[in-house]
Amino acid sequence: MSNSSDTFQALLDSHRQPILAGQAHIDAPGLRARVDRLAGSLEQTGQKRVASRLDNGLDWLVLDLALRVVGGVHVPLPTFFSEEQLRHALHTSGAQLLATSAAAPPPGPAGSPAPPLPGIDAKGWRLDLGTGGMLPEGTACVTYTSGSTGRPRGVCLSADTLLTVASSLAGAARAVSPRRHLCLMPLSTLLENVAGLYATLLAGAEIALPSLQEIGYTGASGLDVPTLLRCLHRYQPESIILVPQLLLALVMAAEQGAALPASLRYLAVGGGRVATTLLARAKVLNLPVFEGYGLTECASVVCLNRPDARREGSVGQPLPHARVQIVDGEILVAGARALGYLGGDPMPEGPVRTGDLGYIDDEGFVHVTGRRKSLFITAFGRNVSPEWVESELMSHPSIAQALVWGEAQADNVAVLVPRRPDMEASVLQGALDEINAGLPDYARVARYVRASPFTALAGLLTANGRPRREAILAHYQAEIDAAYRRPAFTASGENA
Structure with missing residues (x-):
């Protein structure tokens, strides 16, 4: 022994x-x-x-x-x-x-x-x-x-x-x-x-x-x-x-x-x-x-x-x-x-x-x-790799680009670019509901910010098309702060 x-x-x-x-x-x-x-x-x-x-x-x-x-x-x-x-x-x-x-x-x-x-x-x-x-x-x-x-x-x-x-x-x-x-x-x-x-x-x-x-x-x-x-x-x-x-x-x-x-x-x-x-x-x-x-x-x-x-x-x-x-x-x-x-x-x-x-x-x-890296830790101590969640989001036909963040937060927010600029909010919410259903609850998106396309010209993408995380978060900081002041949505998209 x-x-x-x-x-x-x-x-x-x-x-x-x-x-x-x-x-x-x-x-x-x-x-x-x-x-x-x-x-x-x-x-x-x-x-x-x-x-x-x-x-x-x-x-x-x-x-x-x-x-x-x-x-x-x-x-x-x-x-x-x-x-x-x-x-x-x-x-x-x-x-x-x-x-x-x-x-x-x-x-x-x-x-x-x-x-x-x-x-x-x-x-x-x-x-x-x-x-x-x-x-x-x-x-x-x-x-x-x-x-x-x-x-x-x-x-x-x-x-x-x-x-x-x-x-x-x-x-x-x-x-x-x-x-x-x-x-x-x-x-x-x-x-x-x-x-x-x-x-x-x-x-x-x-x-x-x-x-x-x-x-x-x-x-x-x-x-x-x-x-x-x-x-x-x-x-x-x-x-x-x-x-x-x-x-x-x-x-x-x-x-x-x-x-x-x-x-x-x-x-x-x-x-x-x-x-x-x-x-x-x-x-x-x-x-x-x-x-x-x-x-x-x-x-x-x-x-x-x-x-x-x-x-x-x-x-x-x-x-x-x-x-x-x-x-x-x-x-x-x-x-x-x-x-x-x-x-x-x-x-x-x-x-x-x-x-x-x-x-x-x-x-x-x-x-x-x-x-140093993009992995973040939620307020519940769960490690979340945002690239994983983002890839799931962008696999949906309604979502063109996504960035997920939740460092030290009770739930996660996504900055989302819809496939069509005129897409109705209910369609975008339905896409989130579908993706969230396949994710463990610590990785789900509980609130989101609707965004314009990320571009290299705007300084939000690298030359090879990868998101500049800090730049995107800074660009949408006010909207993210406002999203966290609102109640999180339920699976139906309604505020909880």
């Missing part, structure tokens, strides 16, 4: 705090018993490469820890994947088994029912998908990021690397020593997996694992704030991890008079750029917000503000496992890193080039100022 497997065994042996999941409260011996039952079954059947599409809760945690104990590979599939993305991930991962909620439908013709999975209340499906993609040696987790074509790209991480980052995070939290962490982000999100589960287990604290419905999620980008507030008051956490949109929801609720739990002592914010105005509003409300920074290829968190080392406007100092440098204005990170990509593509040699622009101040705090 590997050293990391032994470490997880020891972690389970030493953990003394309960897990709170909905109506179920399970103590440490009960958790260990469930993990051991499932681990024994996986060991006996040899099914050690397991994909999962499970809600947040005890089943997710037990499956993940069982795979860690047996030295297996976990392929957690985001709940916001479209059906096409789900099929692609299952086919390329080479997973032998898919674990889903008991009420989930079969995963297509390639799946057949598997025997019950002891220790969890989930349905198992044998997968007959061939050998799938090559995995780098030592892979323990395959987590997905957005690819340039819209197909998710699997990033392969070792258990040792995951533990290294989690250990750094547990150390960073000692200044606060939270006694209960509430997982608000989907557990398929690497950030919550590493910082919310592993780091909390290492710190010896309680974990609260409500379902996504109990938290208030509707889809990947919908959130019912009253439900979220009830969840916070029910579990009384001391620490939570937020994407910018969740922080905005809490700030707006507090500004309107809603009471937040007095228990909150550490609100870590990451997964996307946080507007300085939002941080200022949180400060007025005395919310203990600490911004951080990380990326999947570096196994999640790289930098983090802490109570004993904090600078406003920065993403914090590098954690002990990470070394950050600036080369030609770009942030490069060495230290903990991925093994490679699903399919055998290796990571480039040397430090990881993040594609983010920034600088390091005199006291070692890292400041992120922008993104």
